[in-house]
Amino acid sequence: MTKCDNKGYIMTDPAITEFLAERKTEWLKKKLRRVTNKTDIDALLQYSEVLFSFAQWLPRAAVRAGQISLSTHPCTFTHPCARQNSMNTGGVTGNNIATAVIAQAKQENDGFLRSGNIQTEPDALGNAAALDIYRFLMLKMQDNRTLLTHIDEESSLAKSLLSHGDYSVLRKGFLQVNTGKKSAVTSSKIKQVYFPVFDNIAGDNYHLLSVLTPSGILFELRRRIEFIRRSAGDKIEKDKCKDSKRRFESFRTIDGITIIRFGGSKPQNISVFNNDNAGKACLLLSVPPGFKCQEIKNSVC
Known part of the structure; x- marks a missing residue:
């Protein structure tokens, strides 16, 4: 539930105020690095209060939101320049931005590791x-929903937050991050696969598929592998401190990564996600199992 103050005004979620406070602290740290004059320091402190106020920061942030796109399968994992498309699309020549794909797959107990089954x-x-x-x-707001979800659904929290400026302009600006295009645009830098299909009307046909990387699943795999490795490492260190005669506790680990x-x-x-993980992802070993041939000895009568 959204809290209200004594006057009945809706209060901002603590996560939002904490976020802006951290941004202000980082900004001041850079600006005050070489400033020693007290007057200049006071001026910067006063200016930071204005710069990171809702009335000033939100309009700038809403404009900048158009510079990013949400995607479950970013094309830049295939090629860093894949987002800028140089092909002719729909009669428009070059410099089209490749469509940011958001998979809308449903969860099913089908046994597959795929989008929708991994949240x-x-x-x-x-x-x-x-x-x-x-x-x-x-x-994440106090109801465990994202701020973007609140803005999209026009909740009371979103209306209160965006009331610090032109509500419709701010809302439209922030929603630019997940506004899809009417037609899908791919890139020549993305791997293309011709997938045959059969249509009762058109007969033999094909789909042109662009193979993309599910970054959420990719880094969820790394997170789980690191959890297993840390757990195994902790148990080994714990056992080293115990009596050497005692058997080690069982643990899991994954080799060949x-x-x-x-x-x-x-x-x-x-x-x-790639930036948060320092650009590193894990690949599991994918080779056929190896078997040793047993020596066959002929029985001697």
């Missing part, structure tokens, strides 16, 4: 300088 937040790609807007919109990197020295140019 993750959508990733985001776009201007690396605007990725803080993604973190702002993905803040390869680390793959995305984005090189600039993981933020790929996506938010």
Whole structure:
């Protein structure tokens, strides 16, 4: 539930005020690094209060929201420049932005590791300088829903927050992150697969599929692997401190893991999730099992 103060005004969720306070602290840390004059320090402190107030920060953030796009399968994992499309699409020549895909798969007990069966937040790609807007919109409110969900559903919390400016303009600006295009646009830099299908009317036909990476699943895999490894490491260290005669406790571990990197020295140019994981993802060993041939000895009569 949304709290109200004594005058009946809706109060902002603590996660929002904490987010802006952290941003203000980071900004002041950079600005005050070489400032020693007390007058200048006081001026910067006063200016920061205005700069990171709702009335000033929200309108700028709503404009910057158009520089990023939510996506469950960012095309930049296939190629860093895949978002900028140089092909002719719908009669428009070049420089079209590839469609940011958001998979809407439902959860089913079908035994498959796929989108919908693994619950993750959508990733985001776009201007690396605007990725803080993604973190702002993905803040979890006290009801465990994201701020973006509140804005989309026009909840009382969202109306209270966006009332610090032009409500309709701010709402439209923030919702730019998940506004889909009417027609899908791909890129020549993304792997293309011709998948045959049969149509009763058209006969033999095909779908042109663009193979994309489910970044949420990719980094959820890494998170679970690291959890298993940490748990195994903790148990081994614990057993070392015990009597050496005592048997080790059982633990799980995974061998044969390869680390793959995305984005090189600039993981933020790929996506938010990639930046959060320093551009590193895990690949499990995928080879046929090996069997040793048993020696066959002929029986001697």
